[in-house]
Amino acid sequence: MQSDIRCPRFYAEPSMQRVETAMGERAERNQNQNQNPDHSIVIIGAGMIGREHMRVATLLGRAKVHGLFDIQSSSMDKAEEAFRNYSDSPLVRYNSLEAACFDSETDIIFICTPNFTHYEVLRTAIISGKAIFLEKPIATSLADAAEIIEMVNAYTAVIQIGMQYRYKAQYTDAFHEVYAKGTLGEVKTISMSEYRPPFLDKVEQWNKFNSNSGGTLVEKCCHYFDLINLMANSRPKSVAAIGGQAVNFLNFEQDGVRSDIDDHGFVIIEYENGIRANFTLNMFCPDLVEELIVCGEKGRLVAIESSSFVVGTSSKAAIKIEVQAATKTQPNISADITYPAIIEESGHHGATYFEHEALMDQLNGQESDSATPLQGLWAMVVASAAQESISSGAVINIKQFIDDNQLTKKLAL
Numbered sequence: 001m002q003s004d005i006r007c008p009r010f011y012a013e014p015s016m017q018r019v020e021t022a023m024g025e026r027a028e029r030n031q032n033q034n035q036n037p038d039h040s041i042v043i044i045g046a047g048m049i050g051r052e053h054m055r056v057a058t059l060l061g062r063a064k065v066h067g068l069f070d071i072q073s074s075s076m077d078k079a080e081e082a083f084r085n086y087s088d089s090p091l092v093r094y095n096s097l098e099a100a101c102f103d104s105e106t107d108i109i110f111i112c113t114p115n116f117t118h119y120e121v122l123r124t125a126i127i128s129g130k131a132i133f134l135e136k137p138i139a140t141s142l143a144d145a146a147e148i149i150e151m152v153n154a155y156t157a158v159i160q161i162g163m164q165y166r167y168k169a170q171y172t173d174a175f176h177e178v179y180a181k182g183t184l185g186e187v188k189t190i191s192m193s194e195y196r197p198p199f200l201d202k203v204e205q206w207n208k209f210n211s212n213s214g215g216t217l218v219e220k221c222c223h224y225f226d227l228i229n230l231m232a233n234s235r236p237k238s239v240a241a242i243g244g245q246a247v248n249f250l251n252f253e254q255d256g257v258r259s260d261i262d263d264h265g266f267v268i269i270e271y272e273n274g275i276r277a278n279f280t281l282n283m284f285c286p287d288l289v290e291e292l293i294v295c296g297e298k299g300r301l302v303a304i305e306s307s308s309f310v311v312g313t314s315s316k317a318a319i320k321i322e323v324q325a326a327t328k329t330q331p332n333i334s335a336d337i338t339y340p341a342i343i344e345e346s347g348h349h350g351a352t353y354f355e356h357e358a359l360m361d362q363l364n365g366q367e368s369d370s371a372t373p374l375q376g377l378w379a380m381v382v383a384s385a386a387q388e389s390i391s392s393g394a395v396i397n398i399k400q401f402i403d404d405n406q407l408t409k410k411l412a413l
Contacts, residue, residue: 184296
């Protein structure tokens with residue numbers, strides 16, 4: 001198995017053990033409040049996800065948020081207003097991307113701008129030589145993604161991709177059961193689904209158009225293809241998909257251009273090691289439900305998360321394990337594994353907290369299991385192949401798809 005797909009070790013300890021460790025470390029930091037954080041962050045892009053990273057970094061306390069930049073001054077206003085609710089630290093507002101990236105007071109750049117800007121922002125940020133956190137997806141086109149891989153191959157500083165779903169409690173525990181404990185034996189099939197409301201409002205509604213987002217399966221679902229790739233522990237062989245725009249934004253226009261973003265999809269993936277997987281997306285549901293079902297030679301695992309966009313509503317994470325050898329003394333498992341409120345409410349149901357932990361560990365010279373640019377590219381390959389299958393109606397041979405998009409050398413095939 002090549003290192004670009006190999007399942008990382010975020011599953012080495014179950015979620016509740018990880019929480020216990022994190023809370024102990026947080027308590028220790030709180031006892032040393034006079035100690036300055038080790039790192040200093042600049043946020044590029046002050047929208048929803050940029051504000052989430054500001055909040056989580058401050059909560060974790062291992063880095064300070066030094067400043068931010070956004071071409072929309074109103075976005076910086078909102079971000080600074082939110083920041084003042086939990087921090088009285090100074091906050092620099094930069095007047096250019098270059099000023100933000102090259103400030104010697106910071107050592108980490110968070111790129112949280114709209115998808116279609118990632119490539120150009122990274123080209124500037126990478127000149128700084130600083131550690132970089134690049135939000136998902138790495139780009140909106142495979143051509144740009146390939147250029148990014150080229151750029152980062154020789155980069156000596158840390159680059160982490162924003163694939164934080166692997167740190168959600170139910171997925172951490174699912175991988176722990178499958179790979180650390182071998183509960184299911186050899187994995188045979190993987191099913192994953194997300195049911196949720198439509199895309200939220202973004203600046204100038206950029207996420208309502210494929211040209212800006214890369215398509216729904218790239219923008220929203222690269223998280224799930226990352227997880228499926230890791231669970232399969234193999235390279236994808238073929239992808240087939242159907243989908244379309246059934247309900248959402250059918251009459252929405254921006255500057256005379258109609259929205260073309262898909263709101264549902266069904267994807268089937270075959271892997272080189274024989275594992276077969278499927279993914280279902282529906283974006284016209286009232287609340288959010290994610291589900292992962294893994295079946296192996298010894299049984300079945302179900303990992304589920306339910307949540308809502310209603311303010312004040314907490315998410316719930318659970319896992320259920322059904323194995324053939326279950327007995328009265330070793331029964332099947334069904335457990336609530338929701339993170340404690342202080343972590344769960346911080347962002348993406350607690351996943352962003354542990355994503356920041358992984359970044360800080362990496363910067364401090366420890367081994368990290370955070371998402372790499374190459375893993376981000378593989379998730380995008382599956383997502384882009386699925387988008388192509390929806391458009392063409394064809395089953396996509398991944399090797400041919402990679403060749404056609406001039407990615408063979410980038411992926412070391």
